[in-house]
Amino acid sequence: MNSSPLERILAAHEHVTGYRERRTGRGYRITCAVCATASYKGAVTEAENGSVLMHFFCGHSSAEVLDALGLSLADLFPTRDLRTLTPQQRRELRESALLPKWRAALEVLTHEANVLLIVASKMGDGFVLDDNELTRMRIGALKIFDAQQVLAVRHG
Ligand SMILES: [Zn+2]
Known part of the structure; x- marks a missing residue:
């Protein structure tokens, strides 16, 4: 072009x-x-x-x-x-490349946080979690950990 x-x-x-x-x-x-x-x-x-x-x-x-x-x-x-490119332009380029990943990570965080909130309120109401729900919570914790890794980008 x-x-x-x-x-x-x-x-x-x-x-x-x-x-x-x-x-x-x-x-x-x-x-x-x-x-x-x-x-x-x-x-x-x-x-x-x-x-x-x-x-x-x-x-x-x-x-x-x-x-x-x-x-x-x-x-x-x-x-x-x-x-x-100036350092500022280089930083903008790097960040623009990361934006889709950040967006996806934020969606995961929002979704999993909602799941955990629902579970927490069930527990607050005295419900005991079954094995499926415990597994779901552990998967949620892993997904949150992964999303945090994606978002933990150093700016330099
Ligand atoms: Zn506008």
Whole structure:
């Protein structure tokens, strides 16, 4: 693909949302693909090195909007060569790669926490757990442990 990050992003925006970008003095305004409304809440500008800077006044992050456009943070940059990225851009890239795993881990944590809450309230009501329920609780504890391992990422 020879297109610039800006061209890629504007094309994906129009394709996904059905709205064309609007030119402004310093760049473009686009709609937020996450909000999926007709208001132009996004400001898009091209930096001198060809990277794209995006800001969404609705509060959605660039990563969330790019995800909704079928793109990733790497698409903000003219090259995927990591040597040209700033430490901040590198960190954003690493974190964007981890987001799906974190999301899955959080779903597991939420689900298993609910299971344990139900069991705890049964025990509080004086119920004695049978073998199946004890096994289910042990599996839940293991799943929570795994999810914690996924989420325990050091930021550096
Ligand atoms: Zn939004």
